Amino acid sequence: MIVLLTSILAITLRAGTSLIYATIGEIYTERSGVLNLGLEGMMLVGAVSSFATVYYTGSLSLAVFVAMLTGVLLSSIHAFLSITMRANQVVSGLSITLFGTGFASFLGQRLGPESNGRYLIGLIGEKFTPIAIPGLSKIPLLGALFNQDLLTYIVYLIIPIAWFYMFKTKNGLNLRAVGENPQTADAMGIDVLKTRYLYTIIGGTLVAIGGAHLSLAYAPGWSENITGGRGWIVIALVIFSMWNPSRAIWGALLFGGINAVQFRLQASGTNIPASFLNMLPYLATIIALVVMTWLENFGKKVGAPAALATPYMRGEK
Amino acid sequence: MEEKQAVPILEMKNITKQFPGVLANENVDLELFHGEVLALLGENGAGKSTLMNILSGLVRPDSGDIILNGKKVDISSPKDAMHLGIGMVHQNFKLVSTMTVAENVILGLDNEKFILDMKEVRKKISGISDHYNLKVDPDSYIWQMSVGEQQRVEILKLIYRGAEILILDEPTAVLTPQESNELNGIVKKMTAEGKSAIFITHKMDEVMEFSDWVRVLQKGKLVSVTRTGDTNPKELANLMVGRDILFRVEKKKSNPGKVILELDKVFALNTKGVDALKKVTFSIRAGEILGIAGVAGNGQRELTEVITGLHKITSGKLVVEGKEMTNKAPLDLIRAGVSHIPSDRVAMGVVGDMSVASNLAMKEYRRAPLTKYGILHPKRIFNMAKGMIELFMIATPSPLTNVKFLSGGNIQKTILAREIGACRGLLIAAYPARGLDVGATESVRKDIIAERDNGKAVLLVSEDLDELISVSDKIAVMSEGKVMGIVDAETADIESLGLMMAGVSLEQSGEKEV
Numbered sequence: 001m002i003v004l005l006t007s008i009l010a011i012t013l014r015a016g017t018s019l020i021y022a023t024i025g026e027i028y029t030e031r032s033g034v035l036n037l038g039l040e041g042m043m044l045v046g047a048v049s050s051f052a053t054v055y056y057t058g059s060l061s062l063a064v065f066v067a068m069l070t071g072v073l074l075s076s077i078h079a080f081l082s083i084t085m086r087a088n089q090v091v092s093g094l095s096i097t098l099f100g101t102g103f104a105s106f107l108g109q110r111l112g113p114e115s116n117g118r119y120l121i122g123l124i125g126e127k128f129t130p131i132a133i134p135g136l137s138k139i140p141l142l143g144a145l146f147n148q149d150l151l152t153y154i155v156y157l158i159i160p161i162a163w164f165y166m167f168k169t170k171n172g173l174n175l176r177a178v179g180e181n182p183q184t185a186d187a188m189g190i191d192v193l194k195t196r197y198l199y200t201i202i203g204g205t206l207v208a209i210g211g212a213h214l215s216l217a218y219a220p221g222w223s224e225n226i227t228g229g230r231g232w233i234v235i236a237l238v239i240f241s242m243w244n245p246s247r248a249i250w251g252a253l254l255f256g257g258i259n260a261v262q263f264r265l266q267a268s269g270t271n272i273p274a275s276f277l278n279m280l281p282y283l284a285t286i287i288a289l290v291v292m293t294w295l296e297n298f299g300k301k302v303g304a305p306a307a308l309a310t311p312y313m314r315g316e317k
Numbered sequence: 318m319e320e321k322q323a324v325p326i327l328e329m330k331n332i333t334k335q336f337p338g339v340l341a342n343e344n345v346d347l348e349l350f351h352g353e354v355l356a357l358l359g360e361n362g363a364g365k366s367t368l369m370n371i372l373s374g375l376v377r378p379d380s381g382d383i384i385l386n387g388k389k390v391d392i393s394s395p396k397d398a399m400h401l402g403i404g405m406v407h408q409n410f411k412l413v414s415t416m417t418v419a420e421n422v423i424l425g426l427d428n429e430k431f432i433l434d435m436k437e438v439r440k441k442i443s444g445i446s447d448h449y450n451l452k453v454d455p456d457s458y459i460w461q462m463s464v465g466e467q468q469r470v471e472i473l474k475l476i477y478r479g480a481e482i483l484i485l486d487e488p489t490a491v492l493t494p495q496e497s498n499e500l501n502g503i504v505k506k507m508t509a510e511g512k513s514a515i516f517i518t519h520k521m522d523e524v525m526e527f528s529d530w531v532r533v534l535q536k537g538k539l540v541s542v543t544r545t546g547d548t549n550p551k552e553l554a555n556l557m558v559g560r561d562i563l564f565r566v567e568k569k570k571s572n573p574g575k576v577i578l579e580l581d582k583v584f585a586l587n588t589k590g591v592d593a594l595k596k597v598t599f600s601i602r603a604g605e606i607l608g609i610a611g612v613a614g615n616g617q618r619e620l621t622e623v624i625t626g627l628h629k630i631t632s633g634k635l636v637v638e639g640k641e642m643t644n645k646a647p648l649d650l651i652r653a654g655v656s657h658i659p660s661d662r663v664a665m666g667v668v669g670d671m672s673v674a675s676n677l678a679m680k681e682y683r684r685a686p687l688t689k690y691g692i693l694h695p696k697r698i699f700n701m702a703k704g705m706i707e708l709f710m711i712a713t714p715s716p717l718t719n720v721k722f723l724s725g726g727n728i729q730k731t732i733l734a735r736e737i738g739a740c741r742g743l744l745i746a747a748y749p750a751r752g753l754d755v756g757a758t759e760s761v762r763k764d765i766i767a768e769r770d771n772g773k774a775v776l777l778v779s780e781d782l783d784e785l786i787s788v789s790d791k792i793a794v795m796s797e798g799k800v801m802g803i804v805d806a807e808t809a810d811i812e813s814l815g816l817m818m819a820g821v822s823l824e825q826s827g828e829k830e831v
Contacts, residue, residue, distance in 0.1 A: 188425030189396035
């Protein structure tokens with residue numbers, strides 16, 4: 001039993017890693033008041049570009065770097081459209097998803113002779129493999145935490161840092177003010193546009209690393225639609241975690257866990273349909289939304305940044 | 318004393334600022350002395366806030382100089398102003414409601430540590446609060462605080478940032494009398510320590526109580542500079558409103574009929590949960606115009622919304638043509654014959670992206686002939702619109718032009734045409750001539766008087782006392798949600814109206830009740 005649970009936890013973490021990267025990235029973006037619905041596209045481009053880099057160069061660190069670069073590029077486009085041009089952020093984000101999805105397929109189909117055009121799995125040498133930490137990985141159950149790949153270990157660090165930065169530092173305070181009340185932030189001397197650019201791009205970078213984790217560690221290789229809609233799940237996770245990086249982990253574990261349980265259940269030949277399990281995380285999100293709205297009725301402020309998806313312009317009068 | 322005043326610490330010279338369509342400031346001068354309070358008095362739209370926004374870096378002047386401690390300075394952002402020791406408490410506070418007092422106080426400050434030392438910040442805040450008797454808990458969230466407390470946070474924030482010159486934009490507008498007294502004490506303490514303050518206000522008694530100097534602005538121009546001790550509220554009221562009445566509209570004597578609208582001890586809350594209407598009682602007869610005078614924000618908005626079904630009455634009675642209509646839906650009131658020209662004409666009066674014709678039909682479309690079996694009849698709507706455009710002289714290229722392309726005056730005429738067309742008993746007109754040019758103003762006023770002569774009851778809300786005196790038959794003055802008194806428009810004089818607007822009761826103002 002312990003062995004089974006340990007393995008479920010291990011898969012859960014592995015499946016959850018990309019979600020945590022992307023969720024924290026999007027939380028930062030949204031906290032600055034920018035809604036980026038381009039996640040799905042950015043994760044796909046991150047996945048294909050990092051895999052392609054590894055495929056041709058064999059360098060994992062270069063691969064992650066390239067993924068980050070694509071994240072910077074795509075989120076810069078979104079930032080330019082939604083912050084400078086004050087375009088509709090939903091439309092801009094969706095077009096980035098559409099573009100990213102198509103672009104990733106386009107690249108994926110041209111990955112070289114071994115590719116059949118749709119997927120390329122199991123042929124590469126380099127990938128992020130689990131590194132067991134001596135001693136710690138032997139602890140029953142919790143040992144699963146210490147038998148993960150490098151990107152997962154990094155995410156362990158990112159969660160507390162992201163929380164600390166947002167709630168305990170000057171920059172984090174400014175960031176939250178910009179997303180909550182840009183007029184006030186501006187009057188207090190904070191550069192609203194610069195802040196929004198910065199965190200949209202940082203967020204995009206984390207999202208792209210999430211994509212890279214999929215193609216370099218979780219399911220090494222490339223296959224069409226490797227994200228399986230994770231970009232959309234992340235949008236729900238951001239709401240689920242109420243825009244707090246420390247809570248991102250619970251949502252990600254829930255979604256990752258459902259993934260893991262699904263594997264196990266399918267292997268054991270159960271008659272619970274897979275689509276039922278797939279539905280559960282979204283149900284959880286709807287419940288979370290209902291609870292949040294309900295709390296707000298009692299005067300508690302737990303919801304979205306007040307200026308989310310609202311462009312800012314300094315009015316003269 | 319005399320020596321100290323010889324050199325002002327702050328001077329503004331020849332400040333001019335033009336906004337599209339309005340000259341907000343025209344060659345305005347200002348001097349502020351060390352340790353003193355300057356009151357800036359004027360009606361809404363007189364340019365007080367613009368002048369102060371220029372000083373606090375939110376607005377750039379078109380021309381003019383700012384001289385601080387003898388040196389010419391350039392203030393291009395609130396940050397610049399703060400560095401020069403100038404801080405402003407805006408009318409709508411610049412606070413992030415989901416954050417704590419302490420977080421708001423240090424927001425955007427460069428010299429705080431990267432990892433915030435909230436303990437230290439709290440200690441400093443407590444020090445300031447104790448010293449100035451500014452009672453606030455550094456850890457409470459802004460959204461949990463009353464308006465008075467939020468204002469204290471704003472002042473605290475400025476002191477924390479080292480402001481030497483404080484600008485307070487109508488600080489007592491949102492305060493209870495007790496809170497106003499406390500504020501007065503705080504300001505006195507600060508000036509005693511050498512800080513200076515500028516006070517924007519339109520309340521005479523506050524000027525007398527708070528300030529050392531008064532500057533009166535009227536329509537963007539400086540009209541008077543005096544020591545507070547050398548003047549009196551009556552003189553200031555005259556200066557503020559201006560003596561000359563610009564337009565006298567021709568009108569016949571009114572011929573009042575039966576009572577159309579009756580309000581009986583009506584109470585209502587504003588969005589902050591405070592009483593916005595306090596025991597409001599009056600009635601309007603057919604063929605009569607009742608003007609509502611008062612500074613904006615003293616319950617006028619709630620009053621018009623209560624009568625049109627948009628705002629809840631907490632207690633009291635609303636009667637329209639003999640039928641009780643308390644807290645009925647807007648549609649019920651429309652059906653009862655109430656028409657409404659809203660104060661915010663673009664947001665509440667028209668749908669900008671729809672045609673003039675559609676907007677004109679927006680009240681009558683439910684009925685024949687514009688609708689048949691629930692289906693709109695575009696041709697009839699078009700013809701009806703054409704007729705109204707001619708009648709009300711709306712300048713539009715075509716009935717099918719979107720309303721948002723029309724000028725403000727023509728948007729207002731479109732609303733007026735629709736509301737007068739649909740009016741069957743009572744017309745509520747809130748600031749109908751605001752922002753219109755002379756010609757449009759005149760035609761709007763004439764249309765309203767014509768409605769009265771047609772036997773309608775009219776409620777006219779305005780900030781323009783000239784307009785109220787020349788258009789209405791009776792004038793009710795509102796202050797802080799209460800009706801201070803109702804006077805005959807023919808015999809009313811601007812001074813005593815001004816005093817009542819400032820909260821002085823009818824008996825004390827020397828007017829006769831009607």
